[in-house]
Amino acid sequence: MTVDSNFHCHPTVCAVGDDYHIMLPVKTAMLVWVQIGDECFYDESNGILRSNVDIHRIIVPARALNTARGYTLIYRKIINRTPYFPKSEDEVAIAYPFKPLEKTEGINIYHVSDAHGMIDAPASAAGFFGDDLDLFLLNGDIANFSGSIDDLSTAYKIASAVTGGSIPCVFSRGNHDLRGPSAENLAEFTPNCNGKSYYTFKIGCIWGILVDCGEDKADDCIAYGHTICCEDFRTREEAFIRSVIAHADEEYNAPGVKYRLIVSHVPFTYNKDVSDELGEAPFMIEIERYTRWAKILKENIRPNLMLSGHLHINVVSMPGSPYDCKGQPCPVVIGATPDTENNTFIGAAVTLHESTARVVFNDESGVVSHDEIIPLAGR
Numbered sequence: 001m002t003v004d005s006n007f008h009c010h011p012t013v014c015a016v017g018d019d020y021h022i023m024l025p026v027k028t029a030m031l032v033w034v035q036i037g038d039e040c041f042y043d044e045s046n047g048i049l050r051s052n053v054d055i056h057r058i059i060v061p062a063r064a065l066n067t068a069r070g071y072t073l074i075y076r077k078i079i080n081r082t083p084y085f086p087k088s089e090d091e092v093a094i095a096y097p098f099k100p101l102e103k104t105e106g107i108n109i110y111h112v113s114d115a116h117g118m119i120d121a122p123a124s125a126a127g128f129f130g131d132d133l134d135l136f137l138l139n140g141d142i143a144n145f146s147g148s149i150d151d152l153s154t155a156y157k158i159a160s161a162v163t164g165g166s167i168p169c170v171f172s173r174g175n176h177d178l179r180g181p182s183a184e185n186l187a188e189f190t191p192n193c194n195g196k197s198y199y200t201f202k203i204g205c206i207w208g209i210l211v212d213c214g215e216d217k218a219d220d221c222i223a224y225g226h227t228i229c230c231e232d233f234r235t236r237e238e239a240f241i242r243s244v245i246a247h248a249d250e251e252y253n254a255p256g257v258k259y260r261l262i263v264s265h266v267p268f269t270y271n272k273d274v275s276d277e278l279g280e281a282p283f284m285i286e287i288e289r290y291t292r293w294a295k296i297l298k299e300n301i302r303p304n305l306m307l308s309g310h311l312h313i314n315v316v317s318m319p320g321s322p323y324d325c326k327g328q329p330c331p332v333v334i335g336a337t338p339d340t341e342n343n344t345f346i347g348a349a350v351t352l353h354e355s356t357a358r359v360v361f362n363d364e365s366g367v368v369s370h371d372e373i374i375p376l377a378g379r
């Protein structure tokens, strides 16, 4: 299906809680809504359809889209939004099929993070499963920083090429996303739960929690120039993790949940103990907090698998491995090696089975560098 000429790419259908956020970067002012069956869901603000936005968001109940297995994206280009008798063009409707996750075995997930502005190479690598892809993870640092709308659209352009608007995705923030002139507006342009970048999601039999470490160095690191307050953010996030555990029956213990995943850009159980021009071991932050997070996640949520990026390596870290410095709650797949100079990318293809996962690392030209069956935790 070709991309409508008024869009930058196909929509991206991202899971948030019990909803999908359908994200759509557009080239011109337009009103946008989604019809599922007889029901319409609008990009609106307190009853006002939004047109003055570069990236639209339409929130739809996951159950409705899963049942319908398709949605119609409808838009009207704005001619002149005057206070009275505003003018817009005729409606344009585009029907998208949608493939909800219905299987409970052999679930194919592709993980991309750290694309750092590349689109073609990570999208090609993510084509590993072809039409058998079930879930696409965009796990942070997809753009190099949050500058222009082009930067903010990078993740959606990759998702467009990989999913065509028809396969569920999960969007997770990376530390580079906190940088640049548009970083403070990130929540406006990305899936989030009431403005928060940490949240849980349900896709078929998969329950997941996004753990967002924010920046990877201390708030007072000179590289941030007084623009960051992630320590407070992580304190609030810890309260959120505890509230998820307090509501386990509606979250990871809910009926129908078979797999429990952690999605975290930063593999926070690793200690990156290196020194550089920013000082002595600038990445060695929050050791106590992250050790505590690993413990409470392990003891309560009992996750099967964690997916991370950030380190620009492709490694499977089993509990007790050299990458496990704080007590991993489960195996961690660290799955992205970008090379922006040569425009190459290695991502991670993960297939969930009953008590194991197949983990494949492959590049944009299909070369497989690793293929392993690992045990899932908590089985």
Ligand SMILES: [Fe+2]
Pocket: 114, 141, 174, 175, 176, 265, 309, 310, 311
């Ligand atoms: Fe990162």
